[in-house]
Amino acid sequence: MKRTVAALIVCLLLTTAGTALADTLRIGALFAVTGPASFLGEPEKNTLEMLVKEINSKGGINKNKVELVVYDTQGDATKAKQLVNKLIKNDKVAVIVGPSTTGETMAIIDDVEKAGIPLVSCAAGIKITEPVKKWVFKTPANDHVAGEKILNYMAQQKQKSIALLTVSDGFGSSGREQLKALAAQKGFKIVADEVYGPKDTDMTPQLTKIKGTKPDAIICWGTNPGPAVVTKNMKQLGIKIPLYQSHGVASKKFIELAGADASEGVTLPAGKLAVYDKLKKNDPQYKLLSEYDKAYRKAYGVEASTFGGYAYDAFQLIAEAVRKGGVTPDKIRTGIEQVKKLVAVSGIFTMSEKDHNGLDLSAFVMVRVSKGDWEIAQ
Amino acid sequence: MNLSDQLIQFLLSGFATGSIYALIGLGFSIIYNATGIINFAQGEFVMLGGMVTVFFLTSLHIPLPAAILGAVAITTFVGLLFERLAIRPIRKATPINLVIITIGGSILIRGLAMLIWGKDTHAIPGFSGEEPIMIGNASLLPQHLWIFGMTTLAIIASKVFFNYTISGKAMRACAFNPRAASLIGIDVKRMVLFSFVISSAMGSVAGFIIAPLTMTSYDVGIMLGLKGFCAAIIGGMSSGLGTVLGGIILGVLESLGAGLISSGYKDAVAFIILLLILFIRPQGIFKRAESERV
Structure with a gap:
């Protein structure tokens, strides 16, 4: 079904391309719309389609019409590699947004570098932009920024020893490595280092073991449903140690799954979109976040997610570059690199030759669960 | 928490998780005992039990007992359809072919569930609250007791059924030797259908009863x-x-x-x-x- 839709879109684009003026901006996108990473790809695709429609109805960027070609990678790096070549050679796109996951992004970096097409990835892995590659950018903040945010908060609370409980997939193991490195740097002591499988349904053995090591705090790093199970299990075992979760569960879904009762007091770093209604009205991102959420709800009937925000920001970066420069791949690349203080969903971007992510600690805000809702933790 | 307290908690946790596995395992063995094939779609019946309950609870706002009954009924019907549409037409096939068909069936059911209900994880509230029960320094949830109870009930029921009822004995006969069974007048096809009905019902029971603990989504x-x-x-x-x-x-x-x-x-x-x-x-x-x- 998705594929036929994609094929139809391509056909439409091909027929319109002949009649269009020379100055159209053609954006290619690779998202994991189906498959295991579809929770990323689906909101990303929806967001990008919504934005393109909106900008075209306003006459395009600097009067340049925008055309969008979206392909579904199904979260598969091999597919991503085939499709990126299709985008570059057949569709002749000027810039590419996506892929949704770090693995897929790493797989296609060679192709975009060789072809000289700018890539704005929606995946969070630190390897994507470190070391900096000429044509590759990414919009999600690095995982270690979220980790650093937690550790800074813990230092404020005078918590010294940590127990780690991380999921055994890519997200969890990268978080685990970076937390260990950061903890060593900042003088924290790791007293337990446990893992669980992404599909595990009971973490009481790990938590029992952790309880025995008496840490000041537990940091759990994973995406739903694992962290919700951990939160529930902690209540079952009567463990009163403060629990920190990662930004991976910064949505209401987490509270819903774990239950308001068990999740009370859980603290985590969240992208500001998840809690924008709790931000001060004069927060620089407030207006944009509320507009995005409202538009997304109107178009798709569900709340906007941080993941869709990655695609939103990619589009903002590209639009900014086109406004200042032009629609050729080269001008877009230079334009993105020169972006300064661009207010977006994931944070405020300031790119440079040395930083192709452009976000700092301000991308996250620490929040705590209180009576089934988020509150800003100070 | 000293080591002996920890050990008790490990054993208790293991026992609780183990009962879940047991309840699901029983579904496998029932079909195996009646047909000689291993039904790899059994896990999907478990998923359906949980997901249909969630669907009734959250989308149609039906009270929990009715939602559960509905979930068991629908899952059983899916099991029945599965046997009719996927297993019966190729009854002459070897067990290995049938096993592979069940794998295909499981992928289909999972895919349909994803299309219908999306990819989100859902939770059901515990049947008797969420307050842990302390046993010494170790703890259990009330839901675990439900699982223990249901597993015990399932063993007793299957024991009685397979050893003391005509249908149960006939089913066992079919597994030992379908040809001989049909010669003495047992309707083998009906017994196979029957075994799918029982095991899908049992899978759905496992599905809704563990959902408050493990949560549920299309791919559990x-x-x-x-x-x-x-x-x-x-x-x-x-x-x-x-x-x-x-x-x-x-x-x-x-x-x-x-x-x-x-x-x-x-x-x-x-x-x-x-x-x-x-x-x-x-x-x-x-x-x-x-x-x-x-």
Whole structure:
């Protein structure tokens, strides 16, 4: 079904391309719309389609019409590699947004570098932009920024020893490595280092073991449903140690799954979109976040997610570059690199030759669960 | 918390998880005992039990007992359709073909569930609240008691059914030798259908009863199915106590492995046991070796 839709879109684009003026901006996108990473790809695709429609109805960027070609990678790096070549050679796109996951992004970096097409990835892995590659950018903040945010908060609370409980997939193991490195740097002591499988349904053995090591705090790093199970299990075992979760569960879904009762007091770093209604009205991102959420709800009937925000920001970066420069791949690349203080969903971007992510600690805000809702933790 | 307290908690956690595996494993062994095939779509029946309950609860706002009954009815109907549409038309096929068909069926059911209900994870509130029950320094949830109760009920029911009712005995006869069974007047096709009905109903019971603990989503069937399969293999595919003990052994070893050795090897523990048993005692731990049926 998705594929036929994609094929139809391509056909439409091909027929319109002949009649269009020379100055159209053609954006290619690779998202994991189906498959295991579809929770990323689906909101990303929806967001990008919504934005393109909106900008075209306003006459395009600097009067340049925008055309969008979206392909579904199904979260598969091999597919991503085939499709990126299709985008570059057949569709002749000027810039590419996506892929949704770090693995897929790493797989296609060679192709975009060789072809000289700018890539704005929606995946969070630190390897994507470190070391900096000429044509590759990414919009999600690095995982270690979220980790650093937690550790800074813990230092404020005078918590010294940590127990780690991380999921055994890519997200969890990268978080685990970076937390260990950061903890060593900042003088924290790791007293337990446990893992669980992404599909595990009971973490009481790990938590029992952790309880025995008496840490000041537990940091759990994973995406739903694992962290919700951990939160529930902690209540079952009567463990009163403060629990920190990662930004991976910064949505209401987490509270819903774990239950308001068990999740009370859980603290985590969240992208500001998840809690924008709790931000001060004069927060620089407030207006944009509320507009995005409202538009997304109107178009798709569900709340906007941080993941869709990655695609939103990619589009903002590209639009900014086109406004200042032009629609050729080269001008877009230079334009993105020169972006300064661009207010977006994931944070405020300031790119440079040395930083192709452009976000700092301000991308996250620490929040705590209180009576089934988020509150800003100070 | 000293080591002995920890041990009690590990055992209790293992016992609780093990009962879940056992309940799922029973579904595997019932179909195996009636047809000689292993139904890898069993995990999907478990998923359906949970997901349909969630659907009734959240979308249609039906009270929990009615939602559960509805979920069991729908899942049983899916099991019945599955046998009619996928298994029966190719009854002449070898068991291995049928096993592969069940794998295909499981992918189909999972895909449909994803299309209908999306990819989100859902939770059901505990049937009797969420306040932990303390046993010494270790703890359990009220939901665990529901699971223990349901597993016990399932063993008793299947024991009575297979040993003391005509239908149950007929079903066992079909597994031993379908030809001989049909010669003495047993309707083999009906027995096969019947076994799918029972095991899908049992799968759905497992599905809704574990959903408050483990949560549910369209893809929970894979891992739960595999663990249930391990339990049934350890128990030698018996439709009674063997499989239940198999599940509990599996759960306890997993929990001890995670707690005492390393949590990174939790799933490895389960699958190493499975491989060892398949190598050393393919007939299961609790079964005496059967003589080859000629």
